């Protein structure tokens with residue numbers, strides 16, 4: 849386990865979100881209004897599909913596939929009575945970089 853830089857610290861602001869990559873893994877950063885920066889796996893836990901196209905209103909991340917909402921602070925599902933939640937990653941700001949720990953990282957395959 850090691851922290852990896854995924855973006856500059858100014859890539860996200862309070863109330864915002866961003867999708868980034870750490871090797872082959874996708875990471876969604878959420879910074880809830882009045883809360884703390886959080887990192888989660890960039891795939892929806894409902895059907896294990898990428899969260900590309902998800903929207904964040906500063907409190908709830910809404911998946912575009914079936915419109916389930918997830919709390920940006922806890923990652924818990926906020927729209928259905930299920931235990932499903934976003935998978936959290938440790939996150940920190942080091943200097944001018946945001947770093948996450950997603951576990952072992954496999955490098956991207958070079959395109960041919």
Ligand code: FES
Nearest residue numbers: 892894911914916
């Ligand atoms: S895949 Fe995200 S809500 Fe169904």
